[in-house]
Amino acid sequence: MTEEKALYNYLIRLGDNALILGQRLGEWCGHAHQLESDIALTNVALDQIGQARLLLSEAARLQAEGKDEDQLAFHRDEHDFRNNLLVEMENGDFGQTITRQFLFDVYQFHLLKALCQSQNDFLKAFAEKSVKEVTYHRNLSRDWVIRLGDGTEKSHQKMQNAVNLLWQYTGELFEMDETDEVLINSGIVPDLNDLRPLWEKEVKMVLDEATLTIPDTRGYMATGGRKKGEHTEYMGYILAEMQYLPRSMPEAKW
Amino acid sequence: MTNQPTDNSEQGILWEVFVQAKPGLAHKHAGSLHAADAEMALKSARDVYTRRSEGVSIWVVPATEITATTESDSDSFFDPADDKVYRHPTFYTVPEGVKYL
Numbered sequence: 001m002t003e004e005k006a007l008y009n010y011l012i013r014l015g016d017n018a019l020i021l022g023q024r025l026g027e028w029c030g031h032a033h034q035l036e037s038d039i040a041l042t043n044v045a046l047d048q049i050g051q052a053r054l055l056l057s058e059a060a061r062l063q064a065e066g067k068d069e070d071q072l073a074f075h076r077d078e079h080d081f082r083n084n085l086l087v088e089m090e091n092g093d094f095g096q097t098i099t100r101q102f103l104f105d106v107y108q109f110h111l112l113k114a115l116c117q118s119q120n121d122f123l124k125a126f127a128e129k130s131v132k133e134v135t136y137h138r139n140l141s142r143d144w145v146i147r148l149g150d151g152t153e154k155s156h157q158k159m160q161n162a163v164n165l166l167w168q169y170t171g172e173l174f175e176m177d178e179t180d181e182v183l184i185n186s187g188i189v190p191d192l193n194d195l196r197p198l199w200e201k202e203v204k205m206v207l208d209e210a211t212l213t214i215p216d217t218r219g220y221m222a223t224g225g226r227k228k229g230e231h232t233e234y235m236g237y238i239l240a241e242m243q244y245l246p247r248s249m250p251e252a253k254w
Numbered sequence: 255m256t257n258q259p260t261d262n263s264e265q266g267i268l269w270e271v272f273v274q275a276k277p278g279l280a281h282k283h284a285g286s287l288h289a290a291d292a293e294m295a296l297k298s299a300r301d302v303y304t305r306r307s308e309g310v311s312i313w314v315v316p317a318t319e320i321t322a323t324t325e326s327d328s329d330s331f332f333d334p335a336d337d338k339v340y341r342h343p344t345f346y347t348v349p350e351g352v353k354y355l
Binding site: 034037140143 | 300
């Protein structure tokens with residue numbers, strides 16, 4: 001695999017994570033339990049969409065097929081998306097959304113921190129800009145996880161249910177393949193094995209404080225999105241909603 | 255009037271938000287929001303009131319901690335100042351060419 005092809009793949013993976021998570025969070029617009037949370041979640045959504053735009057634009061530029069960010073976002077099919085399964089999981093209740101957000105924020109934070117050292121100018125600049133946004137996301141979701149986990153009996157149970165449901169999707173965050181190997185060798189991206197202990201330590205510390213326990217999945221972890229474009233049943237619905245308008249009216253303008 | 259912050263709704267207590275636009279300027283009242291505690295109030299204030307780069311610093315104060323004048327105070331509080339124009343610094347002339355006044 002050429003370095004250029006690997007970089008394209010990697011940008012698509014990062015971009016799809018941001019895009020799909022942004023789309024998911026955007027579903028909360030107008031539906032959160034209070035105005036303040038509504039705005040907080042959609043702020044995070046907009047940050048993610050902003051990151052997705054930068055990443056997919058750069059991917060389109062590398063691809064050099066005359067496409068743009070919108071064509072990559074709206075005119076690819078499910079199997080061409082390379083996001084982690086975690087970000088496409090249902091919003092569920094607020095606790096489930098916040099748990100998904102926390103598990104991903106900690107991952108994204110450490111990944112971006114590492115990408116600040118990238119030998120690739122775009123990724124380095126992108127990471128330096130985005131890590132500030134994600135630092136805030138991580139503080140926000142961490143506080144909510146602790147507040148709700150160590151809250152009332154009811155909120156604790158909801159949070160524990162969310163952790164039980166989502167935990168099996170965390171293993172995929174650290175899967176790697178040839179794309180990663182090529183880029184690790186050229187100092188462009190970090191080895192996810194190095195990030196894993198940082199993620200585990202932080203997540204465990206916060207879950208402990210939130211009086212939540214990590215479920216025993218007996219070694220099972222869901223996989224398929226990042227490496228092969230094999231998604232959960234939810235993905236088709238997300239894309240249907242996200243892609244309907246640009247596909248049915250390709251010339252539509254704001 | 256009570257000065258005790260009370261958790262009077264599922265939304266948490268009411269906080270008044272003050273935002274400083276630039277270093278050195280005064281914090282100005284921006285609005286209010288509900289939150290369970292001060293930390294959450296600060297975060298919500300950041301999202302609600304500074305998302306378009308309105309500020310560099312935020313104060314949050316429980317609304318119940320603010321003591322305000324009332325309509326019925328107006329006569330005694332404010333009216334007496336109305337006919338004391340000499341309190342305005344307009345009764346002396348500033349020499350031409352004076353800078354930094």
